[in-house]
Amino acid sequence: LDLVDSLMRASQSLDRPFIENLLANEIQNSGVVATWSEVIVPSLIIIGDEWALKGTGIEIEHMFSEIIKNLLQQVVVKADQPRNARPVLLACLGEETHSLPLFVLQASLSQEAVATQFLGARTPISAISATVKRTAPPAIFLWAQLASNADLGCLAQIPSVRRASRIILGGPGWSRDEVEAKNAGNGKNKILYVSDLPGALDEVLGALCS
Numbered sequence: 001l002d003l004v005d006s007l008m009r010a011s012q013s014l015d016r017p018f019i020e021n022l023l024a025n026e027i028q029n030s031g032v033v034a035t036w037s038e039v040i041v042p043s044l045i046i047i048g049d050e051w052a053l054k055g056t057g058i059e060i061e062h063m064f065s066e067i068i069k070n071l072l073q074q075v076v077v078k079a080d081q082p083r084n085a086r087p088v089l090l091a092c093l094g095e096e097t098h099s100l101p102l103f104v105l106q107a108s109l110s111q112e113a114v115a116t117q118f119l120g121a122r123t124p125i126s127a128i129s130a131t132v133k134r135t136a137p138p139a140i141f142l143w144a145q146l147a148s149n150a151d152l153g154c155l156a157q158i159p160s161v162r163r164a165s166r167i168i169l170g171g172p173g174w175s176r177d178e179v180e181a182k183n184a185g186n187g188k189n190k191i192l193y194v195s196d197l198p199g200a201l202d203e204v205l206g207a208l209c210s
Contacts, residue, residue, distance in 0.1 A: 037197060
């Protein structure tokens with residue numbers, strides 16, 4: 001809580017160097033997952049609440065998000081001997097522009113020596129399908145912040161590969177009940193919903209072991 005308070009005070013004055021140093025130290029000392037869950041997410045909620053209530057703070061949110069992305073990209077290193085020969089696919093589906101969670105998951109997987117294929121924001125299902133056909137990823141993580149981008153129907157376009165890809169859905173746009181109903185229909189690829197970063201990390205790592 002003290003860290004979050006310090007970040008909020010620094011954010012109000014747009015003190016970028018202080019925020020960068022504090023978050024960099026926290027990532028180094030506590031790791032990506034803990035820093036995201038205990039420091040970054042609570043901070044983003046406070047910033048979002050200010051915008052919702054007052055209509056102010058967009059400049060703070062943009063600065064804060066950019067700092068986080070830059071720090072996470074510094075964490076990502078190409079493993080000399082990755083655990084997976086075929087990279088895990090990470091993408092935001094449809095017109096989704098909220099890509100920050102993808103950066104977090106990519107950095108977390110990098111710390112586990114897991115190679116990733118990062119497609120990022122606004123990835124059409126055609127591009128996802130083409131990538132799956134070429135690379136046969138063991139896991140596919142698709143983020144949707146908004147329900148308008150959480151199109152379960154389009155997932156049927158993802159081709160089957162010899163070792164079936166585990167499709168992992170994250171973000172508030174998805175409905176757990178709808179995902180479970182989709183699986184009850186015995187689709188060709190297993191589809192899972194996760195509610196947080198540790199859950200996404202566990203499912204990806206599990207896909208590499210199956």
